[in-house]
Amino acid sequence: METDRESASYLSLRAEPYSEQAKALTSSVSHATWALGDSKRANPSKLHTDATGAFIGDLLACHAQSPTKSLYRPMMASSFTGERIGYRVFKRLVEGAQSAGFVSVAVGTGGGSEIGVATRFRAEATLISLASECGIKPEELDAHFRPIARPARIAHPLLLRGSSRYVGSKKRQGRNIPIDYEKPRAAELAKQVNDLNSFFADIQIEPAGDHLAFQRIFNEGDSPSFDWNKGGRLYSMGDSYQVRKSVDRAKMKLSGEPVIEIDIHASFLTILHALLEKPLDPTSHDPYQHPSIPRRILKWWVVMTLGHNRFHRAWSADMKADYHERTGGKLGKDYPIKDVREEALKLFPLLKDWETCSTRWGDLQFIESCAVVDTVHYLAMEHGIPALPVHDSIIVPYSKKEVATSVLRTMFKKHVGVEPTLSVK
Known part of the structure; x- marks a missing residue:
């Protein structure tokens, strides 16, 4: 299972077929996946075909990377709001592509937006083979698929x-x-x-x-x-x-x-101090400077605190992972959050009342x-x-x-x- 952006890429659905070969591949996959649905129409809708081209473009791009990556995408209907490809259209396409053997799908947990819980997709050999038959080589993808033009306006700004x-x-x-x-x-x-x-x-x-x-x-x-x-x-x-x-x-x-x-x-610190009429010292160019706690650690604590309504009892999983990746150490052991909080409140005494502050x-x-x-x-x-x-x-x-x-x-x-x-x- 992919757990970070180095091993998976976001399924953006922004590609469109550009070459005749890419259009032929899109048409073939579009018809095959449409036929597996319950529509009474013989031919796929334009929305279905557009979604197919976008999906194929992303799948092939990830397959061409070394090492090969998978794609991730939250499958909540709300995550498609304002997007070019709608939830229902994409859901139907995925079901058809899975049934046709074009793609493998690892269903996410909870529909979240993090890679570790979002649904993941990989191109199957059937799709790769069909792309090859259409004359599409992995090293020449840019000649076959391109990003869609940026819109001058969107329906849901x-x-x-x-x-x-x-x-x-x-x-x-x-x-x-x-x-x-x-x-x-x-x-x-x-x-x-x-x-x-x-x-x-x-x-x-x-x-x-x-x-x-x-x-x-x-x-x-x-x-x-x-x-x-x-x-x-x-x-x-x-x-x-x-x-x-x-x-x-x-x-x-x-x-x-x-x-x-x-x-x-x-x-955020500057804004909060200004709202409470206790501005930060303008001569201090780095309010996070501390003699024993690294700037990054102190900033993490402030960011966590101002993003919540109370003081945290433990570091977030993302911060622990980031710290371990950078140093090889354990954040909670090297910098216990209780100790960091104590030092942070000395630097920013205004935050002592954060849990009852009317500003959120x-x-x-x-x-x-x-x-x-x-x-x-x-x-x-x-x-x-x-x-x-x-x-x-x-x-x-x-x-x-x-x-x-x-x-x-x-x-x-x-x-x-x-x-x-x-x-x-």
């Missing part, structure tokens, strides 16, 4: 979720809530997102498949106090640049130019998102500068570093009330 909840130590995502785009606030927010989608549709982004479209995700839509003011981060849909490591993002290009990433230091993670994320989204929108609309958001940072062409830094600083101060500490990497 906003996604609204209910409150998340914890089941044991695992956080469960809230249900999707329908959105009425006729209401003024929703229409305004949706327009801003599709303004960006329209702008980025024509921007050259390398690697080409690292961005499709933006969607802004709001949380706690079932809360009595909700007024489009919880969460609100801008997400690049699918397996995008946002999930790449920073060293990989640094290799990207925008409009043919190398990029730099401008980061807001201690964003959704509030902090919303304020941060407003600063970042307004920055990205202003740079695009007023300066024609592409800026890709990564939650608390933006990626811009190197030559636009100065103007982008200035706009981000201005927008952060507008929404937070204090200037941020920014760094360029």
Whole structure:
């Protein structure tokens, strides 16, 4: 079973057949899988054929890698909201492809979004053989399948979720809530997102498949106090640049130019201190500096804490795995969370009252998102500068570093009330 991104890739469903050989393969698989369904129509629908081409493109790309990888994808209906390929269409395709022997499927547990629990897919020998018969060689896939063009607008630029909840130590995502785009606030927010989608549709982004479209995700839509003011981060849909490591993002290009990433230091901490009228010391460029606890460990504790409503009793599984991968050690043994908490509260005494604080993670994320989204929108609309958001940072062409830094600083101060500490990497 795959448990990390090194052994599996996200099933993005963004490919489309380009060559005559790829179109012939898609047609053959589409007809075969359609025939195994219960439709009275003789020929597959366009939606089914489009889904088939996208599925095949991803399957063959993973099979061609060395070592061969599998694909993963959560199979919750809600994970397909706003996507080019809908849940019902894809589910039917998978069932047909499995029955025809084109793909093997390892059903996930709980429908989660982590690789270890998401459903996994692998191309079977039948599909590989058929691709070969159509004249498609693994080393020439780029000549046969290509990423779909980025859309100028999407039907669901906003996604609204209910409150998340914890089941044991695992956080469960809230249900999707329908959105009425006729209401003024929703229409305004949706327009801003599709303004960006329209702008980025024509921007050259390398690697080409690292961005499709933006969607802004709001949380706690079932809360009595909700007024489009919880969460609100801008997400690049699918397996995008946002999930790449920073060293990989640094290799990207925008409009043919190398990029730099401008980061807001201690964003949530800065916002919380400003809201409670106890601003962080502006002369401290690194609030996570500590004589005995590594910066990363201290930051992990703060991130965990501000993402929850109480103090954690143990480190998360992801943090333990990350620490072990980096050091070979055991996080809980080397840095007991109780000891880290004690030192963190000395550095940030304001956090002592976090469990009873009226400000929650959704509030902090919303304020941060407003600063970042307004920055990205202003740079695009007023300066024609592409800026890709990564939650608390933006990626811009190197030559636009100065103007982008200035706009981000201005927008952060507008929404937070204090200037941020920014760094360029």
